[in-house]
Amino acid sequence: MAEVLPLPSEGAGSGDHVQFRFRDDEPLMDPAVTVDAFIDQTNATAVRVEPGDDARKLLPHLGRIGLVEVNFPAFTDGRGYSVARILREAGYAGELRAVGDVLIDQLSQMKRCGFDAFAPDKPLDETDAKAAFDRWPHVYQPAADARVPIWNLRHGRNQEQNG
Amino acid sequence: MYKYDHYDQAMVDARVEEFRDQVRRRIEGHLTEDQFKSLRLMNGLYLQLHAYMLRVAVPYGTLSSAQMRALADIADKYDRGYGHFTTRQNIQYNWIKLEEAPDILADLAKVEMHAIQTSGNCIRNISSDQYAGAAADEEVDPRPYAELLRQWSTFHPEFLTLPRKFKICVIASEQDRAAMRLHDIGIRILRNEAGELGARFYVGGGMGRTPMIAPVIRDFVPLDQLITYSEACLRVYNRYGRRDNKFKARIKILVHEMGADEYTRQVEEEFAHLLSQGIEPPTAELERIRTYFQDPAFEHGALDALDRSDPDFALWVDRNTMAHKQAGYINATISLKPVGGIPGDASADQMRLMADLAERYSFDELRVTHAQNIVLPHVRKADLYEVWKQLDQAGLGTANIDQIDDIIACPGLDYCSLANARSIPVAQKISQRFAAGGKADALGELKLKISGCINACGHHHAGHIGILGVDRKGKENYQLLLGGSEAEDTSLGKITGPGFDEDGIVDAIERATDVYLRERGEGERFLDTYRRIGMEPFKEAIYG
Numbered sequence: 001m002a003e004v005l006p007l008p009s010e011g012a013g014s015g016d017h018v019q020f021r022f023r024d025d026e027p028l029m030d031p032a033v034t035v036d037a038f039i040d041q042t043n044a045t046a047v048r049v050e051p052g053d054d055a056r057k058l059l060p061h062l063g064r065i066g067l068v069e070v071n072f073p074a075f076t077d078g079r080g081y082s083v084a085r086i087l088r089e090a091g092y093a094g095e096l097r098a099v100g101d102v103l104i105d106q107l108s109q110m111k112r113c114g115f116d117a118f119a120p121d122k123p124l125d126e127t128d129a130k131a132a133f134d135r136w137p138h139v140y141q142p143a144a145d146a147r148v149p150i151w152n153l154r155h156g157r158n159q160e161q162n163g
Numbered sequence: 164m165y166k167y168d169h170y171d172q173a174m175v176d177a178r179v180e181e182f183r184d185q186v187r188r189r190i191e192g193h194l195t196e197d198q199f200k201s202l203r204l205m206n207g208l209y210l211q212l213h214a215y216m217l218r219v220a221v222p223y224g225t226l227s228s229a230q231m232r233a234l235a236d237i238a239d240k241y242d243r244g245y246g247h248f249t250t251r252q253n254i255q256y257n258w259i260k261l262e263e264a265p266d267i268l269a270d271l272a273k274v275e276m277h278a279i280q281t282s283g284n285c286i287r288n289i290s291s292d293q294y295a296g297a298a299a300d301e302e303v304d305p306r307p308y309a310e311l312l313r314q315w316s317t318f319h320p321e322f323l324t325l326p327r328k329f330k331i332c333v334i335a336s337e338q339d340r341a342a343m344r345l346h347d348i349g350i351r352i353l354r355n356e357a358g359e360l361g362a363r364f365y366v367g368g369g370m371g372r373t374p375m376i377a378p379v380i381r382d383f384v385p386l387d388q389l390i391t392y393s394e395a396c397l398r399v400y401n402r403y404g405r406r407d408n409k410f411k412a413r414i415k416i417l418v419h420e421m422g423a424d425e426y427t428r429q430v431e432e433e434f435a436h437l438l439s440q441g442i443e444p445p446t447a448e449l450e451r452i453r454t455y456f457q458d459p460a461f462e463h464g465a466l467d468a469l470d471r472s473d474p475d476f477a478l479w480v481d482r483n484t485m486a487h488k489q490a491g492y493i494n495a496t497i498s499l500k501p502v503g504g505i506p507g508d509a510s511a512d513q514m515r516l517m518a519d520l521a522e523r524y525s526f527d528e529l530r531v532t533h534a535q536n537i538v539l540p541h542v543r544k545a546d547l548y549e550v551w552k553q554l555d556q557a558g559l560g561t562a563n564i565d566q567i568d569d570i571i572a573c574p575g576l577d578y579c580s581l582a583n584a585r586s587i588p589v590a591q592k593i594s595q596r597f598a599a600g601g602k603a604d605a606l607g608e609l610k611l612k613i614s615g616c617i618n619a620c621g622h623h624h625a626g627h628i629g630i631l632g633v634d635r636k637g638k639e640n641y642q643l644l645l646g647g648s649e650a651e652d653t654s655l656g657k658i659t660g661p662g663f664d665e666d667g668i669v670d671a672i673e674r675a676t677d678v679y680l681r682e683r684g685e686g687e688r689f690l691d692t693y694r695r696i697g698m699e700p701f702k703e704a705i706y707g
Contacts, residue, residue, distance in 0.1 A: 078324025112320035151444040
């Protein structure tokens with residue numbers, strides 16, 4: 001796992017405080033705009049995806065995206081997980097930030113779906129968060145992260161999958 | 164049956180630690196009750212009327228004797244000496260203390276069991292045919308596919324916060340003994356014209372307040388694309404299933420509102436995309452899993468006859484056994500529906516006896532049925548009389564499978580915080596009324612199912628006779644439905660008319676069965692007669 005790089009609060013892109021970040025590049029400072037605005041504004045580089053947005057609308061524009069914020073207004077709304085995987089499956093390699101009602105017990109599944117930055121509404125306990133990121137010794141299925149699923153390990157296929 | 168390797172074991176062990184940590188954070192006040200609720204539910208822990216209830220997963224309904232004994236020990240150690248087998252082939256305990264729940268999960272992990280995803284808005288325990296690997300009429304054993312789906316769905320990071328719960332069932336016979344088309348996804352393993360095995364996908368079935376029979380969305384998915392296709396079905400649901408209204412959030416509503424054709428089109432599009440992502444497990448994994456489900460060491464040339472000289476035994480054989488694929492063997496169903504009992508309940512001692520019998524006479528295997536009974540799947544016909552005698556002595560010899568007194572019932576208002584009415588006392592009264600004087604025997608196959616509220620956990624929509632408990636101006640009221648079926652002839656019952664009180668519903672059922680006895684043709688079951696003559700004669704008798 002990459003080191004968690006602590007960030008000063010002013011380093012957060014559009015006002016959300018990034019508490020955990022698994023990237024080495026400099027965070028983008030541009031304000032994130034809505035999906036519709038992003039498609040209209042050809043100079044925009046940061047976009048904020050709400051649960052009802054169709055992430056695939058962004059696919060023709062991946063080249064100019066430096067930051068995607070995916071909002072979780074309530075932790076019970078799981079649409080953002082599909083958003084993250086769809087973007088990663090399409091080859092998006094920029095920052096993918098979970099913002100909003102981001103809780104300890106969702107961190108691991110978010111990371112598996114491709115999120116590499118986390119900006120919870122309320123700061124999370126660092127120790128509990130670390131334990132949550134490190135919780136699972138293995139994974140059963142491929143997702144957007146590099147972890148090799150158990151069913152590959154069992155058969156000597158230890159390389160990372162494409163997906 | 165399937166055995167954990169160190170990977171599977173590491174995952175359930177990690178889950179125990181995770182839950183222990185979640186309970187600690189809840190008790191220390193770091194988690195709100197709302198936040199904790201979704202976490203405990205994904206570990207099968209509900210807050211009921213009187214205590215916590217813990218639901219333990221029994222993957223595709225298969226148990227070893229060691230597992231059944233562990234379930235008995237948990238009943239003694241943490242509950243009140245009994246457990247309740249459920250319509251999704253699981254077991255639940257009704258008197259659990261929150262602070263002991265992590266220890267129970269630890270005890271379960273020692274026998275390769277868990278409570279992972281037995282509740283919550285995620286993919287639940289995969290259910291299957293209780294005679295899988297033993298039925299004379301199956302194409303193949305469906306359980307390897309169910310096990311593959313179990314692994315895929317366990318902690319699937321994209322699908323842990325779906326719009327609503329998600330139930331998958333896998334069968335491999337034309338006969339449906341698992342209510343397959345009343346699941347969110349029903350899968351039937353079958354052969355195509357070229358003789359290759361594949362999966363037929365039915366999507367969007369369910370009971371609840373809006374019952375629907377799942378339409379076919381794909382006739383044949385090759386087995387080396389099973390997981391990819393399932394992932395496509397789930398992704399479309401996760402993205403577009405309704406989240407604005409809990410009661411319209413199941414996939415059946417999405418498929419219904421979108422139309423099966425449009426849903427199918429979107430799934431196919433997603434499927435084509437996901438095929439490029441390489442998410443399917445290696446075929447070697449399915450081969451590995453299949454090795455766990457090979458036939459036990461059947462005795463070839465075992466005596467293929469039964470001594471029916473004891474009439475009580477002969478009756479039990481007629482009611483409670485099913486043909487086996489292996490000559491000389493038989494599937495024996497243990498009824499958990501004694502006259503006047505609580506449907507699906509078993510005491511710890513009964514569980515231990517069933518475990519002993521499985522170990523000695525059924526190659527160490529037991530099955531839980533969706534009708535809340537237990538099967539010994541591989542009993543030598545030569546041993547059956549001895550098995551029955553031991554069951555009978557322990558109060559487990561009731562001969563009533565698929566009869567009117569083999570009732571499916573939810574826990575109802577005696578336990579459940581959602582219920583509007585009690586289910587158990589109604590089941591007890593019906594069982595007592597019809598067992599007396601042999602009337603249940605005279606009626607033959609008649610599946611009766613009771614739910615204590617419109618959530619339909621007791622499958623009332625799918626009963627030949629269904630009962631729905633409602634609250635009517637502060638009083639328990641029972642509606643009567645006729646004509647449902649959860650089998651391959653799936654249908655949904657229709658309400659007869661105004662409801663009844665607790666005694667009135669029992670009388671109404673008796674009047675309905677009298678119509679059947681009067682009108683039935685040669686070889687007709689209650690359901691067949693109802694389908695032939697329609698609702699009117701029954702209504703006249705019930706309300707006339």
